[in-house]
Amino acid sequence: MNNSTEFPKATYRYDPYRSHKFRLKWDGEYVAGFSKVSALSRSVNVVTHRSGGDPSVSRQMPGQSEYPAITLERGVTHDPAFEQWANKVWDYHNSAHDDEPQGTSNKDVSLKDFRKDVVLELYNEAGQKVMAYTIFRCWPSEFAALPEMDADGNAVAISRLKLENQGWEKDTSIAQPSEHSFNKPSS
Secondary structure (H helix, E strand, C coil), rough: CCCCCCCCCCCCCCCCCCCCEEEEEEEEEEEEEEECCCCCCEEEEEEEECCCCCCCCCEEEEEEEEHHHEEEECCCCCHHHHHHHHHHCHHHHHHHCCCCCCCCCCCCCCCCCCCCCCCCEEEECCCCCEEEEEEEEEEEEEEECCCCCCCCCCCEEEEEEEEEECCEEEECCCCCCCCCCCCCCCC
């Protein structure tokens, strides 16, 4: 069985990459602790058209592309990255004060930099970066600071950030690495 098209530099490799080694970065810095990132997907709406002189058959053609929101999950820590970004879209502390009606302080939203490009990197089993996708103009539409609490449970507390986006693109400059061979113990 020839595997040269799936893994041209590692023709001995038959297994696809696993989904458990990944990193996310925004504002040029890696953000730590992610346990889950939802799938990058897109769909194209179907436009149906029928001309008046055509037989009783409609034609279908591609319409608008849509990119569903991406959900990020990570264990609750003292890193404020999720909350700071979510607060750029709406900040309760700045939205209303005792002497102002809610929403009149003109500080509800920071439109200057609430959208960010996010880079999702995938790594192979040896820890080598094998591909990356840039997700464009993301902004948080939902933020869960804490999960549901359960005194009888022992689960990790997970915070969640849902990001709307305007599409994504694969970084084609990342070449397939030549995978390392490990010999332990070394001779």
